[in-house]
Amino acid sequence: MPIFFVNKVRVDIAAGVPGDTPLLWILRDSLNLTGTKYGCGKALCGACTVLIEGQPTRSCQVPLSSIKLGTDVTTIEGLKTREALALQAAWEKLDVPQCGYCQSGQLMSAAALLAKNRHPSDADIDNAMAGNICRCATYPRIRAAIKDAGKSLG
Amino acid sequence: MNPMRMSPLQSAADTPARPPATGPGRRVFLKVTAAAAGGLTLGIFSVDAAQAATAKAARSVAAGPEFTPNAFLRIAPDSSVTVIVKHLEMGQGTYTGLPTLVAEELDAAWSQLRVEGAPADAKLYNNLQWGPMQGTGGSSSMANSFEQYRQAGAAARAMLVAAAAARWKVPAEAIAVKNGVVSHGGRKASFGELATAAAKEPVPASPKLKDPKDFVYIGRHVPRSDARAKSTGTAIYTQDVKLPGMLTAVVAHPPRFGAKVKNIGADGLKGLPGIRFVVEVPNGVAVVANGFWDAKRGRDALKIEWDEATGFKYSSSDVLAEFKRLAGTPGAVARNDGDAAGALARAAHKLDAAYEFPYLAHAAMEPMNCVIRLDADRAEVWNGEQFQTVDQGAIAKALGLEPAKVTIHQLYAGGSFGRRANPNSDYVLEAAAIVKGLAAQGKRGIPVKLVWTREDDMQAGYFRPAYYHSLQAGLDADGNVVAWQQRIVGQSILDGTPMAGMIKNGIDPTSVEGAANLPYAIANLHVDLHSPQIGVPVQWWRSVGSTHTAYSTETLIDELAATAGKDPVAFRRTLLARQPRHLSVLELAAQKAGWGEPLAPGRNGAKRGRGIAVHESFGTAVAQVVEVTVDADKTFTVDRVVCAVNCGLAVNPDVVRAQMEGGIGYGLSAALYGEITIKDGGVEQSNFNDYRVLRINEMPAVEVHIVPSAEAPTGVGEPGVPPIAPAVANALAAVTGTRLRKLPLTLGA
Numbered sequence: 001m002p003i004f005f006v007n008k009v010r011v012d013i014a015a016g017v018p019g020d021t022p023l024l025w026i027l028r029d030s031l032n033l034t035g036t037k038y039g040c041g042k043a044l045c046g047a048c049t050v051l052i053e054g055q056p057t058r059s060c061q062v063p064l065s066s067i068k069l070g071t072d073v074t075t076i077e078g079l080k081t082r083e084a085l086a087l088q089a090a091w092e093k094l095d096v097p098q099c100g101y102c103q104s105g106q107l108m109s110a111a112a113l114l115a116k117n118r119h120p121s122d123a124d125i126d127n128a129m130a131g132n133i134c135r136c137a138t139y140p141r142i143r144a145a146i147k148d149a150g151k152s153l154g
Numbered sequence: 155m156n157p158m159r160m161s162p163l164q165s166a167a168d169t170p171a172r173p174p175a176t177g178p179g180r181r182v183f184l185k186v187t188a189a190a191a192g193g194l195t196l197g198i199f200s201v202d203a204a205q206a207a208t209a210k211a212a213r214s215v216a217a218g219p220e221f222t223p224n225a226f227l228r229i230a231p232d233s234s235v236t237v238i239v240k241h242l243e244m245g246q247g248t249y250t251g252l253p254t255l256v257a258e259e260l261d262a263a264w265s266q267l268r269v270e271g272a273p274a275d276a277k278l279y280n281n282l283q284w285g286p287m288q289g290t291g292g293s294s295s296m297a298n299s300f301e302q303y304r305q306a307g308a309a310a311r312a313m314l315v316a317a318a319a320a321r322w323k324v325p326a327e328a329i330a331v332k333n334g335v336v337s338h339g340g341r342k343a344s345f346g347e348l349a350t351a352a353a354k355e356p357v358p359a360s361p362k363l364k365d366p367k368d369f370v371y372i373g374r375h376v377p378r379s380d381a382r383a384k385s386t387g388t389a390i391y392t393q394d395v396k397l398p399g400m401l402t403a404v405v406a407h408p409p410r411f412g413a414k415v416k417n418i419g420a421d422g423l424k425g426l427p428g429i430r431f432v433v434e435v436p437n438g439v440a441v442v443a444n445g446f447w448d449a450k451r452g453r454d455a456l457k458i459e460w461d462e463a464t465g466f467k468y469s470s471s472d473v474l475a476e477f478k479r480l481a482g483t484p485g486a487v488a489r490n491d492g493d494a495a496g497a498l499a500r501a502a503h504k505l506d507a508a509y510e511f512p513y514l515a516h517a518a519m520e521p522m523n524c525v526i527r528l529d530a531d532r533a534e535v536w537n538g539e540q541f542q543t544v545d546q547g548a549i550a551k552a553l554g555l556e557p558a559k560v561t562i563h564q565l566y567a568g569g570s571f572g573r574r575a576n577p578n579s580d581y582v583l584e585a586a587a588i589v590k591g592l593a594a595q596g597k598r599g600i601p602v603k604l605v606w607t608r609e610d611d612m613q614a615g616y617f618r619p620a621y622y623h624s625l626q627a628g629l630d631a632d633g634n635v636v637a638w639q640q641r642i643v644g645q646s647i648l649d650g651t652p653m654a655g656m657i658k659n660g661i662d663p664t665s666v667e668g669a670a671n672l673p674y675a676i677a678n679l680h681v682d683l684h685s686p687q688i689g690v691p692v693q694w695w696r697s698v699g700s701t702h703t704a705y706s707t708e709t710l711i712d713e714l715a716a717t718a719g720k721d722p723v724a725f726r727r728t729l730l731a732r733q734p735r736h737l738s739v740l741e742l743a744a745q746k747a748g749w750g751e752p753l754a755p756g757r758n759g760a761k762r763g764r765g766i767a768v769h770e771s772f773g774t775a776v777a778q779v780v781e782v783t784v785d786a787d788k789t790f791t792v793d794r795v796v797c798a799v800n801c802g803l804a805v806n807p808d809v810v811r812a813q814m815e816g817g818i819g820y821g822l823s824a825a826l827y828g829e830i831t832i833k834d835g836g837v838e839q840s841n842f843n844d845y846r847v848l849r850i851n852e853m854p855a856v857e858v859h860i861v862p863s864a865e866a867p868t869g870v871g872e873p874g875v876p877p878i879a880p881a882v883a884n885a886l887a888a889v890t891g892t893r894l895r896k897l898p899l900t901l902g903a
Contacts, residue, residue, distance in 0.1 A: 014761045018427055021447045028401070029445035030186045034394035037568070038446070040521050040608040044842040047519060076387030091385035095377060095808055098816055099245030100384030101391060101519040101568025122197020125850035133520050133842060135569050137819020138247045139853035141812070 002064070004071040006031060007078025020063030024048045027075060031116035035104045039133070047130030048107035050075050054081060055087035056112040058131075075105040083114035086152050098136035106132045110146050118150045160811055178209045198759045218603060221349035222307075223313055223357055224279040226306035233334065233346035235260065236305075240279035240288060241295040242540045243271070243380060244518075244567035244574065246871040247809040252303050254805060258371045259307030259364060262345070263334035269379050271564025272558075288542040290381040291575045291694070293772035293869020296805055300867050301363075308361035311350075317351035318343055339466035350707050364690070366704075366803075375808050380566070382682040391568050393526045394784035395536045397601040401430055403588050404449040404605055406456050407438045407614040410835030411689050413465035415439055418458030418530070419633040421699045426452050431590030437580075437614070439589045446605055466689035466835040470620065473688060474510065474831065477622035477643040485641055485682035486660030486668040492678035497637035501628025503717055507710055510896040511626070511702045513830035514618035514695055516844055521566025521611035522586035523685070527601040528593055532559040534896075537582065538567025538665070540574035548579035571696040571820065576616060579652035580669070581606065613837040613843055615691030617830055619645040621677045623706040633718030635729065636878065637678045640669050640706070664694060668703030668876065673736050673770060674711065674729040690832060696820055699870035700771040704876030705883070705897065710769040712884040713893055720767055722884065730768075735800045738861045739777035740768050743798035746859050747779035756783040762793075765884030772803040773868030780854075780881040784889045788901040792822060792854045792882055800861035801868050810870050811858040817874020818856055825879035827898050 002013040006027065018038030020153075022041075027050070037060060043058035050059045051074040059073075087110050090096075095129075097103045105113045106129065113120055113128035120128065127142055134142070222228040227237050237256045241639070245247040249269045257267055271277045279288040283298035294373045311331055318336045319326040321343070329338050336343045338751040385388035408414070414900035418439045420432050428448025433440045439458055443449035498504060525536035526549075535552055539562055541543060550557040567574055576582075585604040592600055606614065621644035628637035649655050656663060661670075662685055662699070670681045695701055715725035723744045730736045743766065745750075756762045761784045768777040797814045806812045827846035839845040883894045890901060 005182075010182060016188060017186055018447075018451075019723075020451070025445060025447040026186060028394075029447070031184060032396060034390070034396070034588045037391075037519070038393060038521070038605075040841055041579045042608070042841050042843065045519070082850040088385045092377070095381050097245075097378070097381055097384035098247075098812060099519065099567065100380060102387050103384050104387040107385065113266060125197065131520070131849075133847055133849060135571070135820065136519060136816045136824075137822075137845065137848060137853060138812070138816065139848075139850040140815055140856055142850065 001066060003069055004067050004073060005031075006033065006073045013064060017064060021064045021122060022060050023050070023062040023064065023073065024065065025061040027059060028072065031079050033075050037101055039102065039103055043065045045102070046109060047102050048110040049106060049132065051112060054112065054115065056109045065104060076107060079107065079111055081111060081115065082153060084148070086147065086149040087111055089112065090152065092146045092150040094141050094148065096138050096141040096145050098138055102134045106134065106142055110142070113145045113152070114150055118153050120146060120150065130136060162437065175543045181288055187790045190325035207504055219350055221310070221353045223310040223352070224306050227310055228348045229310065229345050231346045231349060231616060233266055233344045234268050235262050235266045235345065236270050238270050238272045241290040241299070242538060242564065242567055242570070242574070244296065244538060244570040247378060247722070247806065247815060248290070249380050250376060250809060252299050253379060254376050255300065255303035255373045256307035258369060260311045261306045261331040261333065262357045262374060264371070266334050266345070267379065273564070274539070274546040274560075274562040278544040279412060280554060283556060287544060289544060289575060290540045291572065293871040293873060295869070295871070296867050297773065297869055300805070303698050304363050305361060305836055309358050311354040312358045312361045314348050314350040315347060316355040317348045320346070321351065336362035338351055351900065353748055354687065357696055372805050373803065373807070376806055376807070389566050391566050391635070392518055392523045392525060392537050393520055393568065393605070395565070395603060397525070397527065400525070400601040400603055401442050402446045402449045402603045403440045403442045404446065404607065405435060405438045405440045405583075405584060405610065406453050406458055407610055408460055410462060410832070411466040411615070411691060414461045415458060416461040417459035418698050419459060421814070422454050422455035422457045423580060423874040426455060429553050430590060431595065431597065433588050435584055435587040435591065437679065440587065440604070441592070442592070442602060444492065445460040449605070450607065467751070468688075468835060469833045470512070470831045473620055473690075474622065476618070476686060478769070480643045480684040480686060481622055481641050485643070485684040486515040487680070487682045488661045488666040488757055489679060489681040491680075494637050494678040494680035497678035500624055500626045501637055502631040503629040504532045505627050505710065505713055506716060507625045507706070507713070507893070507895055509623040509702075510708045511621040511705070511829070512897060513620045513690065513832065514701075514828045515612050515830050516571045516573035516695055516822055517612065517845060517847060518567070518569030518571055518573055522573065522606040523580040523604055524582050525603045526585045526589050527599065528553060528589040528600050531555070532561070533589070534563065535582070536565060538565050538570070540567065540570055540573060541576070541579070543581045544577065545579045548583055548630075551585045552583055553575065553590055566659040570796055571692040572698070574618065577648070577653045580616065586850060608842070609840045612830075612841065615695035616795065617690060619647065619692040620673070621702045621704065622875055625706055625710050627714055628708060629714060629718055634672065635676050635714055638672065638676045640679070640681045641684070642666055642669060642681070642703070643684040643686070645688050645690065647692055647694055647698075661709050664698050666703070667699035668769065668771060669707060672707055673733045675732060676729070696817070696862065697771050697875040700872075700876035701770060701824070704767065704769040704771075705880045708880035709879065709883050709893065709895075712880070712887065716887070722752070726768060736770060737797040738773045738800045742859050742861055743777035743779050743796055746857065747796035749779060753781060761889045762786045763885045763889035764882045765888055767881035767884060767888070769876040771873045771876055774799060774870060775871040776814070776873045778877040778881045780878070780885045782882060782885040782889065784886065784901065789900060791888060795881070796857045796859070798859045798861060799870065799873070800863060801870050801873070803862075803867045804860050805867055810860055813870040814858040814874040815856045817872065818854055818878050820846050821875040821878035822852070822882070824899065825882055825899055826852070829898055
């Protein structure tokens with residue numbers, strides 16, 4: 001029975017759960033963690049981004065069978081780092097979301113970026129965020145909010 | 155990594171969606187079992203968001219009586235003010251803007267406000283701009299609600315004041331309301347304290363509205379009511395609804411439009427986990443399973459035999475050839491001023507241009523989906539509903555129910571851009587067909603979530619129609635425009651739908667808007683239309699007719715200016731002398747962009763240029779000045795957009811800015827990349843790899859300037875889209891001299 005951790009809660013997967021099931025659908029359908037979104041199913045849009053051992057990862061492309069014993073998965077529901085809280089505050093302050101559907105994924109990617117680099121340049125932001133599509137084109141505000149959050153962290 | 159560690163309870167408590175402890179045991183963990191991989195997990199039924207969202211009534215009963223002065227708000231004993239919003243929140247800010255109107259006239263504190271989506275009701279929640287029906291679109295939410303929601307707030311305020319006046323035995327005129335507190339001298343009361351008494355006061359027929367100079371919310375910054383939920387993953391979309399016993403359906407749609415199922419090929423499902431039912435639906439075969447992945451695995455394993463006799467067999471090239479043929483013959487006349495043909499014949503300079511626009515997918519981030527449950531004598535629907543009463547009626551008809559027996563629970567939509575307002579109720583009826591099929595198998599009462607994959611969303615329809623425009627214009631010897639003749643060819647969006655009544659004299663107004671009402675003063679002007687019937691499902695797409703008419707008209711007017719040797723802004727200014735809204739944005743955008751001043755040089759000697767376009771849609775005029783850089787290899791970037799908007803009174807200026815930014819980004823996706831091509835009756839693109847959309851590194855810097863106005867508000871959801879593509883094309887022409895007449899835009903060979 002594979003065991004891993006989602007937002008620090010232990011998850012035991014029983015034998016017989018199909019190994020091809022992507023982590024995204026374990027999170028959404030089995031664990032009811034619906035903040036992580038389905039957008040494309042092909043790692044093209046970033047809506048399903050979670051942190052696996054701190055690395056932003058498209059959960060639609062992580063089959064259950066590939067998850068190593070004890071792996072740490074963080075979803076938007078468990079994102080509680082200082083960087084994350086600063087980002088969420090900036091997201092609110094600048095009214096970043098429109099439809100909002102992509103924003104969990106955007107925040108996961110942004111949190112991973114700020115964890116490594118509190119004062120990213122525009123090019124750093126492009127590199128970290130270009131995998132996350134927003135059809136409402138909230139991009140200028142995402143960029144501003146990442147910088148704002150970085151600034152607030154000192 | 156420590157694979158041996160146990161889950162710490164304390165940390166688990168930090169997780170908002172954490173499961174409740176299932177017993178007295180020392181460890182809390184989640185167990186995912188094979189039988190339950192789709193939908194069931196031990197100890198996880200703690201939160202049912204959809205039900206929580208609809209349990210408000212029950213909660214309020216428990217808390218005490220509420221004051222419900224009208225259909226648009228209610229005030230609870232705890233003084234919270236719940237605004238019932240009749241329009242869908244799909245990103246454009248309805249859940250902030252309409253509550254702002256109520257809060258303003260009620261003099262509520264913003265923190266008191268709560269928001270709830272209205273149930274389907276064409277009488278109570280009619281769209282006053284284009285009803286009788288409840289629906290969101292045409293950038294009408296603020297425009298049609300502006301008076302109505304203010305009246306609702308003002309009526310409630312008058313009743314609270316009347317109750318306070320009676321309690322304190324003072325004249326109503328002597329009572330003040332500010333920031334949610336009712337007061338007279340030193341006496342104060344909250345809304346909640348007065349709610350019961352206020353409910354007994356007569357409802358004023360036409361309560362007095364505030365003088366705009368007294369506004370405290372309207373015209374200022376009010377934070378979005380949904381920003382927190384959408385920044386923490388807690389906002390609930392259709393995709394997130396979970397009901398007890400719910401199953402998930404994924405549908406196999408035909409490889410070409412209109413093909414029918416000959417054999418469902420269910421053999422392929424043998425031995426697959428989680429499959430519960432297979433249901434044939436009008437446009438394919440639904441596999442109903444415990445969860446999405448089981449359903450999709452099943453859907454992909456079906457070995458369907460299709461009857462393609464009725465299917466669409468053509469390709470985009472065939473469609474274009476037919477459009478070109480039709481463009482050679484006169485169409486239904488949409489506008490005819492003077493004698494365009496005669497004036498053109500006599501013109502000193504003539505321009506003759508043809509424009510090609512491809513089919514486009516909406517590609518909202520949330521693919522189409524719908525949750526539905528059919529019980530013995532009623533149905534319930536959970537959906538981000540853009541056409542509440544149209545869908546309600548269609549579902550009722552399909553299921554043999556009265557419309558009142560179909561309850562719709564309104565949820566956030568993860569974008570729509572028009573897609574969720576389908577006149578044929580396509581995907582909603584697909585969901586209804588599935589539960590009807592289950593009922594026929596004796597399985598009534600099972601909630602089903604229909605989920606379209608991204609590929610379904612991109613390939614099964616519906617699309618912005620492809621169009622072909624033929625345009626001729628003439629200048630006299632002094633460079634004045636003397637003739638304009640435009641022919642538009644493309645499928646009608648309304649034809650064959652329940653809204654076909656809007657077609658008058660062969661003119662679908664959605665095909666010609668932006669062209670038939672060309673704002674330029676041209677004495678001899680002719681616009682006509684061909685609407686061939688083609689078996690590709692089509693639908694409105696953010697800004698509808700203006701998605702193509704703004705492009706042809708604004709690039710040709712630019713070309714006329716160049717031919718006349720005049721500045722593009724000055725040329726437009728002369729022709730727009732009688733169009734104050736257009737003029738206001740033209741001047742503001744040009745001024746803020748530094749029109750006429752030299753541009754900073756490009757990287758490595760790359761050429762740079764500016765272009766402008768101005769267009770009115772849904773009553774709102776928008777002008778955009780674009781700066782581009784063109785590299786030696788003919789690739790280009792859109793660097794900066796200066797946008798001016800005149801939407802009347804800007805109720806929430808920051809939301810107006812956000813909609814311009816968003817409209818520009820959405821329009822740029824289409825201008826630079828958007829193209830759905832049809833081959834042998836089916837769509838060639840499938841996902842964001844081959845239907846490319848704008849990413850953050852491609853988004854230009856955007857500045858938005860709002861023209862101050864005291865006129866009634868007009869829409870902002872769509873009008874930011876139309877000018878961007880022609881402004882980019884005009885900038886590219888300024889650099890290269892090449893006039894691009896085919897979308898998406900490319901300078902390459």
